[in-house]
């Protein structure tokens with residue numbers, strides 16, 4: 001790997017990590033419409049299997065699926081945070097691939113260092 005490629009990868013990694021920090025607000029999970037059952041006896045909607053659709057955030061924690069009720073008001077905000085999380089993980093993955101490429105290349109060879117000096 002030549003010096004310019006190393007620099008390109010380092011610059012790319014720095015940019016990705018800046019973006020990651022700038023995102024700031026994110027949450028891991030999925031926003032889904034859940035058909036909730038109510039407590040009312042003989043509820044027609046529940047009896048017909050229609051239930052009461054409610055927006056929820058689901059995510060896994062320690063191997064268990066957890067659910068957080070959102071309602072209509074918080075669903076849009078939750079979708080934004082979930083999308084941010086997806087993008088943040090993409091950037092983190094790409095930064096990791098850049099680090100891996102640099103790691104595999106090892107330290108700059110003597111020739112690369114000499115080439116850089118004469119440039």
Ligand SMILES: [Zn+2]
Nearest residue numbers: 038043045046
């Ligand atoms: Zn019901």
